[in-house]
Structures are given as C-alpha cells and as structure tokens.
Amino acid sequence: MLTADQLLAELLIRARALTRTEHVATENCLGRILAADITAHITVPPLDNSAMDGYAVRAADCIVDNSLPVSQRIAAGQVGVALQAGTAARIFTGAPIPADADAVIMQENCIVEGDSIRIKQAVKTGENIRRAGEDINTGDTVLTAGTRMTAAHLGLAASVGSATLNVYRRLKIASFSTGDELVQPGSPLPAGKIYNSNRYTIAGLIATLGCEWIDLGSIPDTLPATLTALKQASELADVVITSGGVSVGEEDHVKAAVAQLGQIDLWKVAMKPGKPLAYGRINEADFIGLPGNPVSAFATFSLFARPFILKRMGAVDILPTIYSLRAASAWSKVGDRREFLRARTQIGADGVLEAQLFPNQSSGVLTSSTWANGFVDLEIGQTIAVGDMIRFIPFNELH
Numbered sequence: 001m002l003t004a005d006q007l008l009a010e011l012l013i014r015a016r017a018l019t020r021t022e023h024v025a026t027e028n029c030l031g032r033i034l035a036a037d038i039t040a041h042i043t044v045p046p047l048d049n050s051a052m053d054g055y056a057v058r059a060a061d062c063i064v065d066n067s068l069p070v071s072q073r074i075a076a077g078q079v080g081v082a083l084q085a086g087t088a089a090r091i092f093t094g095a096p097i098p099a100d101a102d103a104v105i106m107q108e109n110c111i112v113e114g115d116s117i118r119i120k121q122a123v124k125t126g127e128n129i130r131r132a133g134e135d136i137n138t139g140d141t142v143l144t145a146g147t148r149m150t151a152a153h154l155g156l157a158a159s160v161g162s163a164t165l166n167v168y169r170r171l172k173i174a175s176f177s178t179g180d181e182l183v184q185p186g187s188p189l190p191a192g193k194i195y196n197s198n199r200y201t202i203a204g205l206i207a208t209l210g211c212e213w214i215d216l217g218s219i220p221d222t223l224p225a226t227l228t229a230l231k232q233a234s235e236l237a238d239v240v241i242t243s244g245g246v247s248v249g250e251e252d253h254v255k256a257a258v259a260q261l262g263q264i265d266l267w268k269v270a271m272k273p274g275k276p277l278a279y280g281r282i283n284e285a286d287f288i289g290l291p292g293n294p295v296s297a298f299a300t301f302s303l304f305a306r307p308f309i310l311k312r313m314g315a316v317d318i319l320p321t322i323y324s325l326r327a328a329s330a331w332s333k334v335g336d337r338r339e340f341l342r343a344r345t346q347i348g349a350d351g352v353l354e355a356q357l358f359p360n361q362s363s364g365v366l367t368s369s370t371w372a373n374g375f376v377d378l379e380i381g382q383t384i385a386v387g388d389m390i391r392f393i394p395f396n397e398l399h
Ligand code: AMP
Pocket: 177, 178, 179, 181, 182, 194, 195, 196, 197, 198, 199, 243, 244, 245, 246, 247, 291, 292, 293, 294
C-alpha cells in the first residue's frame, strides 16, 4: 500500500501534459490553461493619469486661499495641452495629466468660483497621479504558460490588449459508475437499490476543472460489461474515471478488466476515506479507479485525481494551499492510515479561526461533505486535542 504522498508523487510522474493548443477568445478562457507566456507590448497605464476628479496643477502654484483660473478641461480618453503656469486644468479620473502639471488637487479641496478655483488645501508634488507603467511595462511577462485562468487573469490579459489566448485544448474525461445496486435519480427505488450519487459528484468535479465530460452512465458488476465500457471510454477520452468495483470482492471487476486491456500501475493508498484507489493505462488513456463509497470518491478525486488532471491539462500550480487552524473538536482514534476528516471552519470566542469536525466520519455519509468546507489532514497515528493547531485543506482550494 502506498502512502498518500507516494501515491501523489507517482501519479504526477505519470501525468503527461497535453501538447495540442488552440487560440480562444479571451472572454471564453475562464478555467483554461495558458500554453504560452503573455508578454506586454504596451505600458499600463500608458500615460500618467489622474486618480481623482479634480484639477491638474503645478503644486508650487497652490497656495491656500489663492485662486487659479481654469485654462482647459480634460476628460478620460482625451489628451490636453501643456498646462500654462498659474492655471489649473479641469481633469477627471483616468484622464492623462497635461505636460507641465505635477499634481492633481481633488475637487473636494477647492471651491469653484466662476472660471476659477480657490485652493482650500496645500498640494504635494505627485499627489493623485497614477504613473505610466506603474502596473505593467512593455516587455514584462504578464502571465506565464501553465497559468489556470481565473476572472482576474482574464482581466489582466485584456489589460495588455490580448483578444485571444493560446491555451491547451480541453482535456476529455470519460466516466462511468459500477454497481448492480445503482439506480438513476428519476426512477423509482426498488428494495436493495440506491441512487447513483457518484456520477453527479464526479461530473461536477470534472466540470469545475473545465474538462469535457463524456458520460458513460453506470454498468452492472460483470467483467464483460466492465471490459466493454472501459474499452469505449479509453477510445473516447484522455482520462477514464470509474467509481466502485475496484476493491477485492468477487463483484469488483474493474482492476481485472483494466489489467486485461492495459495495465494497472498503482493500487491502494493508506488513507481514509479511500484506500482502493487505482491508476493504470489503457492504450493512450489514463485510468483512475475511484472507490465506490461516496465520500471516498469525493475525497480521492479532490486530493489525487484533481492534481493529476490539472497537470495533464498543462497547469503548473496544481496543489491546494494548506492552512494551519486551531482545532475546535478532539479526535482520539489512533488510525493506521492518513485521514482526511470532514470539518467546517468557525470563528472561536477569541476571534481565531478554528475547525470543527463533522460528528460522523463514515465514508458513506455524504452529508459530511456538504456540511464541511474542508478536510482536516491527519498524519498516520495523529490525534487531536481541542486547541491543537491542525492542517486544514479548504474545499475551495480543491474545486
Ligand atoms: P464498491 O467500491 O463498489 O465496493 O462500493 C462501496 C460502497 O459504495 C457500496 O456501499 C456501494 O453501494 C457504494 N457505491 C458504489 N458506487 C456508488 C455510486 N455510484 N453512488 C453511490 N454509492 C455508490
């Protein structure tokens, strides 16, 4: 059995980044991975400009109670003329500072008297001026290849004029669930059956990563059905993800089927919830077999499949940020596997952020994963006393 760290390292070694790229309109690149650096061909902001609505002046002319005639008006998008000594230019936020002006006086700090302004407050040289290039200079690398584009990244790319971006093509992931007990929501539930929840969890996790989802539904627990589904999935997708049937019971056919069509490279991780996680290859497709227990499927996808997929997509920053929080609940069970306990943050009486454990940590209790907003990451054998500092991985670092 591999440790969680070993499994992650072994998976990442095997994650081959995509090679094919495409040009996509910047506004459609949310969640896409940049395939090339973006270099600025302009300076941002291009000119010194006003940070305020007010008057562009020479600071030395601004003696309190003196009055300056307004000699020109410059709105955003316009370029004025050089400022005559002893005058002020009406100026608006974002408008270029006229030559020979060295400060902007806020309109709140002057009194308008006909075509002049009276100075209420002294002005410092440089005040309320946003300098050309204070954000970006020509030739700067604005974003690097491997960046996963968030809304902020889209805006930054647009600020240097990028209308389209060179991004990796979308990764295709096919998934199916295994289990004779599974029924699709929308159908009645006969005795002995359960609704297939993993299909939905996995679909959501795949969509969150911005991958294309190829849904192959659910299949019965037989070797022929498993072989057929795996073969089809491996022909359609870059990565095949299954849930269930990857353990050691007579009804578990996934591992045997993958071994028959390709190879199993990695199996079993010393973690809870989880354990029967498998990785292999079928021709050019990667195979990831998630455990069937719903919380295990959610946790193993989030902690192992996700970084694998992100690297496969071409992303560079693929691991979650782990926080250090104070424990609000105790944990005394000494386990022999690394545990990822479902927990929720709260502000303690003294204002410090702390994590409270969900009372039922069973891998079948899916409510734990909606009640919680993260995993407490417990080393093998670690126990928790209230007040201990613990490792916490917020779910929003994983989605
Ligand atoms: P397995 O890994 O196939 O032995 O399944 C372990 C447990 O997870 C069993 O209780 C299954 O009924 C349950 N399970 C397996 N697949 C799913 C699924 N797609 N949705 C909900 N529960 C499942």
